[in-house]
Every structure is written in C-alpha cells, then in structure tokens.
Amino acid sequence: MLLFLDIYGSWQKYFVSFVNKLFDYAKQVNSSPNRLVRAAAVDCLSELERQYLGTLSLKLGWIYTLAQEETTSVFQNYLVFFVTAFKNFLPRAVSLSFLQILDDF
Numbered sequence: 280m281l282l283f284l285d286i287y288g289s290w291q292k293y294f295v296s297f298v299n300k301l302f303d304y305a306k307q308v309n310s311s312p313n314r315l316v317r318a319a320a321v322d323c324l325s326e327l328e329r330q331y332l333g334t335l336s337l338k339l340g341w342i343y344t345l346a347q348e349e350t351t352s353v354f355q356n357y358l359v360f361f362v363t364a365f366k367n368f369l370p371r372a373v374s375l376s377f378l379q380i381l382d383d384f
Contacts, residue, residue: 284331296314298324298327298335301320301321301324301327304316304317304320305317305320305321305345305357306345308345308348308349309348309349309350309351311342311351314352317353317356318346318352318353318356321356321357321358321359322356322360324360325355325356325359325360325363325364327373328360328363328364328367329363329367332367333366333367333368333371334366336364336367336371338364339361339364339365342349342357342360342361342364343361345360346360346361354378357371362374374379
C-alpha cells in the first residue's frame with residue numbers, strides 16, 4: 280500500500296517513521312514470540328529496498344550482523360534483505376570508484 284501511494288516522495292516524514300518502526304522489529308533477533316512479525320518486517324524492508332534502490336544500502340553492515348546473529352528460520356529473510364541491499368549498493372560503489380579514478384588523472 281505504501282509503495283502504491285508513493286509515501287517516500289509525498290510524505291517523507293511518515294516514510295522515515297515507518298522504516299524506523301520496521302527496523303525496531305527487525306533488530307529483535309532470536310525472539311521466538313514475534314518471529315512472524317520480524318519476518319514480515321524484514322520482508323517489508325526488502326521490498327522497500329527493491330522499490331527505492333539503494334535507500335537502505337547504507338545499513339549493509341547492520342543487516343549482515345543481524346543475519347549472522349539470527350538462529351531461527353527468519354535468517355533466510357535477513358539474508359534475502361542483505362543480498363538485495365548489496366545488489367543495489369554495487370552499482371553506486373562502482374560508479375563512485377570510477378569517479379575517484381577519473382579525479383586522480
């Protein structure tokens with residue numbers, strides 16, 4: 280629903296608040312009572328990363344740490360989220376490296 284309404288561009292304050300709430304759920308690793316909620320939150324974050332490429336890629340280290348710490352089946356959700364963010368980060372990293380090489384000449 281949020282992707283359909285383009286809340287990222289229209290109501291950025293609410294988008295940031297929503298993403299922070301998703302991160303709050305996602306960082307509760309290895310908590311069995313809310314396993315399904317965490318899986319849904321991580322899937323939502325992954326979908327947001329797919330829709331708005333590179334938005335969450337600055338959190339790669341944090342996402343990877345959560346994936347390493349998770350010992351339940353939700354590990355797969357964290358790993359998919361990490362791979363999605365990493366895939367979206369690579370073009371930006373390559374272009375920045377290329378621009379730095381050009382600046383050195």
